[in-house]
Amino acid sequence: MAAGSESTTGADAADAADASEASVPARLRLTETDLARHLGISRATVSRALYGSGRVSDATRERVIAAADELGFVPNMMASELAAGRSKLIGLLLRDSTNPVYGQLFDSLQTAAHARGMELVSVTATHDGDGRAQMSGLRRLLGMRVAGLIIATGDVPSEQLLPFSGDVPMIRAGRPEPHDTINAVSYDEELHGRMLADHLFLLGHRRIAVVTPSAEVSYPEWSRAVAMADRLASLGAVLSIVPAVAQTDGVEAALDEVVAGRVSAIMCPTDLRQLEVLRAAAARGIRVPEDVSVTGCDGLLHGSDLLGLTTVRLPVEALAVRTIERMAELLAAPAAGPAAGSVAGSVTGPAPIVSAAPIHDILPGTLIPGATTAPV
C-alpha cells in the first residue's frame, strides 16, 4: 500500500464488496460515520478499529483499516480530542528562529520529542501590545488544550505563565527561570560567563568591555553578561559596561573604548554580536586579536570554526533531550492538583517520580578558545 494505490484521481465509489449507494465525500470531509455506513458496521467499531483499545476482531479491524486508507480517511483530531477530553500534543512556544540558538533548539527539541514518541506542535509568540484577548501564541496553545507546554522563548514573562502553571505541565527551555515555581531547563550562564572571563583574564587582559543588553530585551543575554561582569570584577579587572539594545547596539561604543585605549578586550553575550564587533572593527581598521580580543557565546554559528570565534558552545542538544525527558516525567506524574496541598506518596514505587519540587536543571557548555582572543 506504500505507493501506487492512488491511481484513479476521480471518484471511485464501488471498490469494496458490499458497498451500498452511499456517495463518498471527498477525503477530508469523510467521517467515521461514512466509513461505518460504507462497511455496514457501527461508528463505535470503526473508532475502536482505528485507534481503539483492542476490543475488535482482527478481521474487522483489517477491513476498517483497509477501507480507511483506501478512501483516504483522515480522522478529525478536533473531534476526537474533544470527545476524549485530552490532547496528546505538546505545545511549543517559539520565537525568533533566525537566531541560530533558537533554530537549533527548535530542531533538537523536535528530534528529541520524536525519539520519545511525543508530538510537538509549535506556534510563535507574537507579542503585540494589545493586552486583552490576544497574546496569541500561548493562548492558542492553551486553547488547543495541549497536554504539555514547552516555552522556548526568552520573551514570555513568567507572570503570563504563572496562572496556568497548575493546569498544564510546562517547562521553560533555554532561559533561566527566576520564578521558582515554574519548571525550567537552562544553560549554566553563570558558568559560561565565568569561563569566558577567566579565559581573558588568563591571557592577561585587565581592562575589559562587556556588551550588556537589558534583562527585558533578552534575559539570557543579560544574565550571561552579568555573570561575565561579576567574574571580572571579582578577579579585580577594570570593566566597562556597554549597554546594548538592538543587535548592532553598543558595538561602536565598545570600539571607542578600544581606540581610547581604555580596554584591551570586548566581551559579547552572543556570537551574533561578536560578529558585529568583528565587522565594525574591520571597517575601522582595528585588528582582531592584535588590537583587541573579542569573545562571544553560543558556538552555534555555522563556520564558527573557520572564523575562529572564541566562544562557549551551548549544550543545545543536551538541553533539548533533558527538556523532553522532564516533560515526559511531568506527563507521567499525577498532574498536581491546582488546590490540594501535599500528596502522600505511596511507598511501593521503586523510582518515585516526584513532581513536587519544581524542576530547575542547569546544563554546562564548553569553552572554545579561538583566534579572536590573544594575550595582551
Add this chain to the structure above:
Amino acid sequence: MAAGSESTTGADAADAADASEASVPARLRLTETDLARHLGISRATVSRALYGSGRVSDATRERVIAAADELGFVPNMMASELAAGRSKLIGLLLRDSTNPVYGQLFDSLQTAAHARGMELVSVTATHDGDGRAQMSGLRRLLGMRVAGLIIATGDVPSEQLLPFSGDVPMIRAGRPEPHDTINAVSYDEELHGRMLADHLFLLGHRRIAVVTPSAEVSYPEWSRAVAMADRLASLGAVLSIVPAVAQTDGVEAALDEVVAGRVSAIMCPTDLRQLEVLRAAAARGIRVPEDVSVTGCDGLLHGSDLLGLTTVRLPVEALAVRTIERMAELLAAPAAGPAAGSVAGSVTGPAPIVSAAPIHDILPGTLIPGATTAPV
C-alpha cells in the same frame, strides 16, 4: 487589566455582583457554560459576546469579556472549531531548521503571516518508513483540519500531497514543484545556477567540479546543481560531476580533482557544503582561492560576509511574503471543488481572483561575489 489583577492565587468565587454559589473550576477547565452560569445568562450569549457576530448589547458584551478574563477563561479551540466546522489556522509543515535556509524561511513565514493576521501552526515532517497510519506531520495538520497548508520541506514528495490538493488550499514554499497541479512559490534555481556558473566562467575557469546530491536527498540542491552543470556545459566548460549524499559527502573527491589538476573550481549547491570544502581544503593545505575557487548558494549564513563566501543570496523574505500573499488569495477564493470541472466566472468582479491555474511563482536571488573565487 494589564498586570496585577491576578493577586490572589487561590479560588476567589465572590467577586462579581450576582454570583451564585457555582464553584469556579480552574482556568483551563472553565467552560462557556460556567461563565454563563456565573453571569446568569445563556451560553449562546456568552459565545456571541466573546467572538460573536455583533448581535449582543454592548453592556452584556463588556460584562462577559470582563468576567472572561477575570476568571482566566481560555476558549476551547477544539470545541469551537469543531462546532464551527472550520479552523482559521494555517498549517506549516517543516523540517530541519538547523539548515539556515529553513530556519530563516520559518521565521520569515511567521512574520509575514502575522503581518497579515494569519495564524500559523507548525509541525515537522518526521518521515519514518512506517507507511500506514503515520506519516506524522501532514496527517496531523490535516487532522486538525487546518484552513490552509504551507509545505516548507523538500522532503515531502508531491504524491503525498496530491490526494489532498483539492480539499485544502496548499502551497509548497521554497522548492520547485514538478507536479504542476500543486501550487508552489520557489527560488529561481536555474537562474542561480547560471549566475554562479557565469561568474566562474568569466573569471576564466574552464574545468569545474560540481558537487551534486541526488534529487531524492534534496530536490532544491539537486535542481540547483543541475542548473550549474547545464550552464557550464553550454558554455563549453569541462565539468566533473561529484555525487554527494550526506553533508560532507563528495568534498574529498572534489578536492582530489583539484590536487590532480583536473579542475580549478568547485561549485557547491549550498553554503553549508561550501564550508565543508573550505574546512577540508584548509586541512589539506589547499588554498582558497589561490589553488581553487569555491562557490556556494544560500547567502544566509551569519558571518557569510566575514568569511567572504561567493554565493547567491536566496530571497527568503520575499518568498515568505509571496507565499503568505498567495495563501491569502487561495483562502479568499471559492475553494475549488474536487470533482466539478470548469467554473463559469461571474463577469461582475472587478479584480477576479482566479485560482484556476496553479500558482508557480519563481523568485530570483542575488549573486554575491566573495573572496572564495578568483581568476585562474
Add this chain to the structure above:
DNA sequence: CTGTTAGCGCTTTCAG
C-alpha cells in the same frame, strides 16, 4: 466482540 447511547464545549439557526 459489536451496537447503543450519551455527551465533550462550542456555534448557530430559530424562536421569543
Add this chain to the structure above:
DNA sequence: CTGAAAGCGCTAACAG
C-alpha cells in the same frame, strides 16, 4: 437583543 435546541465528529461507558 437573548434564550433554547440541535448538532459538529468522535470517544466511552454500558448493554447485548
